[in-house]
Amino acid sequence: MYIKVVTMVIGTLMLSFSGHASETETLDEAEAYIQVNPAKTLEILRTQLSPDKLGDSEFIRWHLLNTRATLQTNQIERMYVSLEALFTKDNVPYFKTKLTSIMSALGIWLRRENYLEEALISLNCSYKYTTSERQRLTLMNSMALVYRQLNDYSTARASYDKAKEIANKLNQESIVAMIENNLGLMDLDEGNVRSAEQHFRLALASYQSTDKRSGQISAGINLLFTFLIQNELLNYQRLYQPTATLTEAFPNIAKQHLLLWLNSYFEHLQGKVLSDDLRHQLISIYPDLESDKIRRLVNNHLSHGLHISLPEPEEKQRKPFTQPWFDKVRKCQWRVDNSLF
Secondary structure, X not given: OHHHHHHHHHHHHHHHHHOOOOHHHHHHHHHHOOXXXXXXXXXXXXXXXXXXXXXXXXXXXXXXXXXXXXXXXXXXXXXXXXXXXXXXXXXXXXHHHXXXXXXXXXXXXXXXXXXXXHHHHHHHHHHHOOOOHHHHHHHHHHHHHHHHHOOOHHHHHHHHHHHHHHHHHOOOHHHHHHHHHHHXXXXXXXXXXXXXXXXXXXXXXXXXXXXXXXXHHHHHHHHHHHHHHOOOHHHHHHHHHHHHHHHHHOOOHHHHHHHHXXXXXXXXXXXXXXXXXXXXXXXXXXXXXXOHHHHHHHHHHHHOOOOOOOOOOOOOOOOOOOOOOHHHHHHOOOOOOHHHO
């Protein structure tokens, strides 16, 4: 990935001497940053290209890149604008070649917004159009996340176990890491902290070997959480600084907020008195943590020790997703010309 980014940057510098980069080259550059610096992806998309002035294929590609980068930076509210824009082009041949990616992104957004039945519909539609085993594995993971949110842990674990077996056979290390991380989160939900720690250790090692920065941050923060719960303060100290360095450089505010909660609790355990300013800051950022399940973990394991009273996340009423274009997702009957792939 770093080689790809460097190559793209060199190419861009050469183009600055020979003329303007084409739309395709600019989109290539934006995509090259997606894993290592999604904020740079967003900067390129928003300052160098106007999607409404692009041709259909480039328009679709712009909005797909925007959904991926906003997801990685936890700007979920910005995902929807691109998702809705994509469905204005659903008869374009290029849209049909990207059905798996589009339906997968939609499924993730629907899950994050608590449209859980619709999320499964979208992910199953995505699965219908998969063209690789890696895509199928990623979708199995996404569906398991929905089942976790539905508190159907047995179905979620069965899906993870099946996906993990296949991913190991195919040497898909980054997907194995993602599965291990999510298994750890389920163990944390259920209070199995020692088992969660082992899953997070495996996830972090795999993310480090595949150099996936966002994964290293997630698994690292989750592992720090288990160390605090178990009062393993030396392990916490060893892991904190490398995790903090990555987190501070990565544009995901929710992760930065969770890390602040964790380190405030660590400093409390070290005897440091919590200042009124920090107390107010922790209370103010609590609603911005990534999910209700994360908020529940913070409330159960950190807030009481810091003598901070927080509201328990309420069970959200699930409502139907009623946008007219979603009927096409329910039917999931796009005619795809396989020669386009």
